[in-house]
Amino acid sequence: MTKRDLLLSISLLYEGEWDKMYNHIKNHIDPPYNSEETAIRAKKFAEKFKRVDFIDITDPCYPQCFKDIGEKPPLFFYYIGNIHLLDNSHKRLAVIGSRNASDYGKAETARLVKELNNDVVIVSGLAKGIDSIGMKAALETNKKVIAILGSSINHCYPEENKDLYEQIISSGGLILSEYPPNSILHADNFRFRNRLIAAACHGLFIGEAYLKSGTKITANYALKQGKNIGCLPYLAYQKSYCNILIRDGANLILDVHDLENLLN
Numbered sequence: 001m002t003k004r005d006l007l008l009s010i011s012l013l014y015e016g017e018w019d020k021m022y023n024h025i026k027n028h029i030d031p032p033y034n035s036e037e038t039a040i041r042a043k044k045f046a047e048k049f050k051r052v053d054f055i056d057i058t059d060p061c062y063p064q065c066f067k068d069i070g071e072k073p074p075l076f077f078y079y080i081g082n083i084h085l086l087d088n089s090h091k092r093l094a095v096i097g098s099r100n101a102s103d104y105g106k107a108e109t110a111r112l113v114k115e116l117n118n119d120v121v122i123v124s125g126l127a128k129g130i131d132s133i134g135m136k137a138a139l140e141t142n143k144k145v146i147a148i149l150g151s152s153i154n155h156c157y158p159e160e161n162k163d164l165y166e167q168i169i170s171s172g173g174l175i176l177s178e179y180p181p182n183s184i185l186h187a188d189n190f191r192f193r194n195r196l197i198a199a200a201c202h203g204l205f206i207g208e209a210y211l212k213s214g215t216k217i218t219a220n221y222a223l224k225q226g227k228n229i230g231c232l233p234y235l236a237y238q239k240s241y242c243n244i245l246i247r248d249g250a251n252l253i254l255d256v257h258d259l260e261n262l263l264n
Helices: 003-015 016-028 037-046 103-116 130-140 161-170 189-200 215-224 241-247 256-261
Strands: 053-056 074-079 089-095 120-124 145-150 174-177 203-208 228-231
Touching: 003 016, 003 037, 003 053, 037 256, 074 161, 074 241, 089 103, 089 130, 089 215, 103 203, 103 256, 120 130, 120 189, 130 145, 130 161, 130 203, 130 256, 145 161, 145 189, 161 174, 161 241, 174 228, 203 215, 203 241, 215 228, 215 241, 228 241
Parallel strands: 089 120, 089 203, 120 145, 145 174, 203 228
Antiparallel strands: 053 074, 074 174
């Protein structure tokens, strides 16, 4: 039984739930299956999900950005596509924001992302709204994209972004999830996923967010990890979370030069 196959079996058993996996390993609980069964399950997994690969925290190729996360680095994750986009040699900008974005937020996010140099990799969560707008703008200008999912690796959520999911893969990008194929979708997974979006980027851009927004979770993770945050400004009466962050010290983003400065 290889360590890789053992961790795969633990991930499949607990459907990628970090705390359960950690307690299993920490408490030296017996493997879920014997050596032969574990090897068979790993082989069946490879045959059934041919384009899905996986990596564990002990692997030499495990991304350094996740090692440096400080809070619950992924013990094991699944991916489709180019894992090397997470290497230190790539500049990565996270683009996130409201699912119910305004025309202004959508247009300005698209404009800014398109004007970035093509060597910048865009990171986001594949949600509708600002996330999707940023990813589509990146793909339209031949930039690479990393989508970090809160759903299982083979389940595009929301379904309306299935074409975008496939386009990210076909263009040489990366799809990543801690949750194995066909695992049950839990709302908490998306909040927990946000720590990886913050970890994967060198700078975080918020295209639009309201005062009660899940974007706050990602922003808080980014602040804890010492990442630069930039926000698009909004009118004072709009009760914008972007404006609150700018007031409290986040970078005001007006043009592509402001956006690129987040990566320094």
